[in-house]
Amino acid sequence: MTATRSTRQRDVIARVLDAAPGPLAVPEVLSRAQSDLPGLGIATVYRTLKLLTDQKRIHPVTLDGETRYETAGKGHHxxxxxxxxxxxxxxxxxxxxxxxxxxxxxxxxxxxxxxxxxxxxxxxxxx
Missing domain, CATH: 3.30.1490 (Dna Ligase; domain 1)
Incomplete structure (x- = not known):
């Protein structure tokens, strides 16, 4: 059961980032993902962002000292x-x-x- 839930959380967070018009800060990822997963917590978002970054599915973008995340593979932009x-x-x-x-x-x-x-x-x- 835990593995399925974890996969669902990953999928929802990845979809949130895919649908975003630009890179999102962690609180934005949490807020948008909670629409599909109301019980989602901030620690899970951080763990999932790290995992997706390690998998090179997303990458961090630092703007004005704040780390945001966006889907990888967008090319030069x-x-x-x-x-x-x-x-x-x-x-x-x-x-x-x-x-x-x-x-x-x-x-x-x-x-x-x-x-x-x-x-x-x-x-x-x-x-």
Missing amino acids: HHFSCTRCGRVFTLHTCPVALPSGTVYPGGFIVEAHEVTLYGQCPDCAGA
């Missing part, structure tokens, strides 16, 4: 953080043209880059 509601969204286009190997002024050789844009999401901008 960036994030938009709403300064009003706090939600984070995945941007599917890259606002920066700096391919790997680019020599940035001063002799810096680019290997990769991460960009987070800040402002108001469409919901908050329309409010």
Whole structure:
């Protein structure tokens, strides 16, 4: 019985992350997963996030010192953080043209880059 429950919890948490418009913080994962599993606890969420990370099904994203999680395999992308509601969204286009190997002024050789844009999401901008 325990193994089945554990698998169901993993499946629900993985589905929550798959359906999210961007990376989620642990409290967001818990809240959304509790819609399907009302008895789900925070310790189970942390254990499941670690397991899914170890399995490389998800990966952590650190934004403003907070660790969030998103589904792995999304390819090159960036994030938009709403300064009003706090939600984070995945941007599917890259606002920066700096391919790997680019020599940035001063002799810096680019290997990769991460960009987070800040402002108001469409919901908050329309409010």
